Amino acid sequence: MAYRKTPAEIRRLEAVREHLITCATSVVAEVGWSQASVTAVADSAGIAAGSVYQHFPSKAALAVEVFRRAAGREVDVLGEVLNGPGSPVERLSHGIEVFARRALENRGLAYALLAAPAEPAVGAERLDFRRRYRALFAEVVREGMAAGLLPSQNGEITAAALTGAIGEVLVDPLGAPAESTTDELLAELTAMALRCAGAPAT
Amino acid sequence: MAYRKTPAEIRRLEAVREHLITCATSVVAEVGWSQASVTAVADSAGIAAGSVYQHFPSKAALAVEVFRRAAGREVDVLGEVLNGPGSPVERLSHGIEVFARRALENRGLAYALLAAPAEPAVGAERLDFRRRYRALFAEVVREGMAAGLLPSQNGEITAAALTGAIGEVLVDPLGAPAESTTDELLAELTAMALRCAGAPAT
Structure with a gap:
């Protein structure tokens, strides 16, 4: 038996x-x-x-599980804000601010998730998760267009742009120790994102 | 001897x-x-x-050399356009179009350079090259602000955003076989980039 x-x-x-x-x-x-x-x-x-x-079975399998859990939490938090209360433009701005603030509060982990060189299995997960971010952003951009708050655009392209832009803007700050510039960075980051989606300047 | x-x-x-x-x-x-x-x-x-x-000495060393040569060519081409004739906004738009068109004409290599999971040594090169792209974009955004063509903004953040955005927008098209949508994609990509830098709609 x-x-x-x-x-x-x-x-x-x-x-x-x-x-x-x-x-x-x-x-x-x-x-x-x-x-x-x-x-x-x-x-x-x-x-x-x-x-x-x-x-x-391997270090790579453990790394993939670490990535999935941690990245999954961030996608969930962003999704909650993007699907929460407020106009699509407010939700977009607030979602990016929440995402970036969480990253800046846990720089080591955020850098590992977003940018740090890693084994190929983790790189593959990163591509998958970026697709999930794009889907979240695409939905809020679509809603913004439907509500007449955002100009006509290819929402998929804007969503991909936001996903790539936010990650790249955070790479250097996440690698730096100082935290004094957080508020200015968040203001510039959300302003850039709203410009990217064509929202009128506030 | x-x-x-x-x-x-x-x-x-x-x-x-x-x-x-x-x-x-x-x-x-x-x-x-x-x-x-x-x-x-x-x-x-x-x-x-x-x-x-x-x-x-290793497969990784060869991969790093392949990456450096191929990515170096793209940085050089982009730098030539961004530092060439035309207004800063025209150069930015044209540079992105040239970069994206070259990528779409050599999809396999561009996907490897921009996005494909790779060993950590290649990932480290990718971070280095992204810094070079950011420096090129930051310069043209600074010139655009100095010429009064772009609104006041943190040029470093816009440059990082453009670098990340362009790469992410190209990931899916580079993985796809069809080429029919290239012109529409290029138009949407450059429009998004100009919005991101705050250039007036053309």
């Missing part, structure tokens, strides 16, 4: 897996993808390096 | 190295980074795989 895990064992393994993902996320935020070795993650989680492989 | 290469040997080695880079660039354009193995490049160049390592 094949060995079967008991419900208690399954729960324990799931808890260890979640603990590993949390620890790996912190390690990546602190030292970046390249330095986030299986050993470093195992040390941080207080388990043997070999045990990591009980949960993830 | 240490063995010294003769001038003829040095020239021959340099010629083989250049041939390898040319062949590797074609292989990357055709099959992407992940499939461009040392064996595939050696086959394409008509030499033994082991000989590749006489010229490049």
Whole structure:
């Protein structure tokens, strides 16, 4: 008869897996993808390096899970703001501000998600997530056009532009230690985004 | 006495190295980074795989050289247009059109340069080159403001936004086979970029 895990064992393994993902996320935020070795993650989680492989077949698989969880939270938060109350233009502006502020409050992790050189499997995830950002922006731009608040434009192109622009604008600030310029940066970033979508200057 | 290469040997080695880079660039354009193995490049160049390592210590080193050469050409072409004749706004619009048209005419290579998941060493090059694009755009935006053609703005942020926006707008078209939409895409892309920089609608 094949060995079967008991419900208690399954729960324990799931808890260890979640603990590993949390620890790996912190390690990546602190030292970046390249330095986030299986050993470093195992040390941080207080388990043997070999045990990591009980949960993830490779370092790349663990990195992909870290990326998906962390990037997924940011997509969800942005989606909530973009689909929340307010006019499409207000939601766009507010969504970008919230996204950028969260990134600037967790620079190490945001840099890893947005820009840091990483293994190809993480690069593939990054492309997937950018598609999700584009879809969110495209919807709010469409609503803005329908409401007569934004001029006629190809919403897909504007959405892609916003996705790429926001990420690139944040790359250098995320790599810098100083936080004094946050408010000015957020004001410039949202102003640029509204220009890009053709919203009248406020 | 240490063995010294003769001038003829040095020239021959340099010629083989250049041939390898040319062949590797074609292989990357055709099959992407992940499939461009040392064996595939050696086959394409008509030499033994082991000989590749006489010229490049690793596949990553060869990939970095392929990236630098190809991306360097695009930066140079863009720089020529952005620093060429015409008003700053005309140069910006024309530069983006030339950049995008060249990318759409060599989709495989452009996708590899701009977006395709690649090893971390290539990712680091990509960040470096994006800085060069940003510097070029920042200069033309500054000139546009000085000439009173663009509204007051943080030119560095607009330059980063343009760099990120153009790359992201091109990702999906570069991955698609159809070329029928090129003119419409170029028109929408340059319109978006001019809005982003605050140029009056034309």
